[in-house]
Amino acid sequence: xxxxxxxxxxxxxxxxxVVAKALACGADVVVIDLEDAVAPDRKEYARAATxxxxxxxxxxxxxxxxxxxxxxxxxxxxxxxxxxxxVSGVRLPKVTxxxxxxxxxxxxxxxxxxALLETxxxxxxxxAIATAHPALRxxxxxxxxxxxxxxxQADAGLDWCRSRVVVAxxxxxxxxxxxxxxxxxxxxxxxxxxxxxxxALGFLGRAAIHPRQLPTIERAYLPTEAELEQAETxxxxxxxxxxxxxxxxxxxxxxxxxxxxxRTLSLAARKP
Numbered sequence: 001x002x003x004x005x006x007x008x009x010x011x012x013x014x015x016x017x018v019v020a021k022a023l024a025c026g027a028d029v030v031v032i033d034l035e036d037a038v039a040p041d042r043k044e045y046a047r048a049a050t051x052x053x054x055x056x057x058x059x060x061x062x063x064x065x066x067x068x069x070x071x072x073x074x075x076x077x078x079x080x081x082x083x084x085x086x087v088s089g090v091r092l093p094k095v096t097x098x099x100x101x102x103x104x105x106x107x108x109x110x111x112x113x114x115a116l117l118e119t120x121x122x123x124x125x126x127x128a129i130a131t132a133h134p135a136l137r138x139x140x141x142x143x144x145x146x147x148x149x150x151x152x153q154a155d156a157g158l159d160w161c162r163s164r165v166v167v168a169x170x171x172x173x174x175x176x177x178x179x180x181x182x183x184x185x186x187x188x189x190x191x192x193x194x195x196x197x198x199x200a201l202g203f204l205g206r207a208a209i210h211p212r213q214l215p216t217i218e219r220a221y222l223p224t225e226a227e228l229e230q231a232e233t234x235x236x237x238x239x240x241x242x243x244x245x246x247x248x249x250x251x252x253x254x255x256x257x258x259x260x261x262x263r264t265l266s267l268a269a270r271k272p
Contacts, residue, residue, distance in 0.1 A: 004267055005029050006205035006221045007214045008178055010065070012037035013046035016053065023060050025211040031063045034077055035093050043073050047080050054086030063089035063114065069100045078107040089114055093142060096121040098132035105135040118142030119149045123161050130172035139169050140207070143180035155194075159201065166202035176204035185210040195220030223264045231268075234261035 005028035011019050013034045022030045032054075038046045050064060064087055066077035081087050089112035092104050101115055113135045117123055123146070130139050143158060152158055169177050179198040182191040195206060195217055206217045223231065238258040 004175065004204060004263060005061070005178070006218050006267075006270070008063075008205065008207040009211065009214065010037065010181070010207060010209050013050045013064075014038045014042040016049050019050075019053065022211070023058060023062070025214065027060070027208070027211070027214055028205070029061045029063055029088070031065055031091060031207070033065045034073070035065050035067045043067070047073075047077060051080045051084060054081070054084040056086055058086040058088075061088040062086055063091050063112075065091040065093060065116075066104075068092075068094040069103070070094070075107070078104060082108045082110065088112060089137065091116060094118045094122070094145065095129055097125055098128045101129060101132035101136050105133045111135045112137050114138045114140065116140055116142045117165060118145035120146075122146075123164055126164055126168035127171055130168045130174055136174075138174050138177060139165055139172075140177040141165050141180045144183070162198070162201050162203070170202075176202055179203045179206040181207045181209050182213065183209070185213060188213070188216050191216050192220055218270075221267070222270065223268055227264055228268050231261035231264035234258055235265065 007027045008029045008031055009022055009025065009027035010031045010033050011022040013019070013032045019030070019032055032050050034043065034046050034050065054062060054064070064081050066081065067073040069092070078090075081090055087110065090104065090108055090110050091114045092100065093116045095101060095115040095117060096119055101113060104113055111134075113133070114137060115129050117126060117129065117139060118141070122129065126139065130136065141158075141162060146161060147158065150157070165177050169175065179195065182194055184190065191213055198206065199221060205221055208214055208217060234253050234257055237253065238261075
């Protein structure tokens with residue numbers, strides 16, 4: 001399993017042929033969506049098709065996004081994914097409380113849960129959600145619903161919420177969250193600019209809704225040569241001494257800087 005996924009490709013659970021293509025497209029994580037991408041009259045079919053596919057281990061990492069806890073399909077979704085050999089993780093949408101995470105952990109028995117924060121209440125409870133249960137491995141934003149909930153028009157209006165989620169994940173000892181999807185699959189230039197902004201805020205990787213977005217996301221989040229050189233310098237200095245110290249050029253480093261440098265080197269292993 002890739003320690004730091006950069007690409008999370010969402011595909012509709014009621015279209016098995018699309019799922020099959022997605023599994024071969026090179027995404028770090030394929031997310032079979034039982035929620036937003038599936039119409040109400042197709043929910044049962046999507047659930048059954050997903051359970052059938054994931055009854056066997058898959059060659060790629062596959063997560064399943066179930067329906068929200070307050071809806072009529074959540075309980076059946078959680079029962080369906082429990083114990084399936086092909087499920088790598090379960091993504092919980094519209095989480096607003098720690099109790100929802102605890103309930104999902106109990107009902108699925110799964111040890112890799114991910115909470116999506118898509119409302120003002122979810123953002124307010126970000127740290128409580130992030131620390132709700134040992135099975136929770138990550139949190140992230142669902143920006144389309146959050147934007148509607150807040151009535152935000154300009155993209156910059158979400159930056160406080162983005163930073164809140166990044167900080168909550170770090171405070172809980174979780175991996176940096178991936179960015180939410182860029183909805184225009186043709187706007188690769190805009191996607192690249194948005195990824196650069198997300199990276200500056202502390203995100204790592206991004207959700208996608210089309211395979212053509214994957215190379216742009218990966219390029220945006222892979223370290224540059226300068227970043228690699230800096231990371232190697234930091235790690236080399238850390239192996240020579242313990243504790244906080246200054247590099248030859250005067251920069252101060254501590255344990256957090258060393259951990260970040262090691263993550264950079266780990267990401268570099270992906271580069272062709």
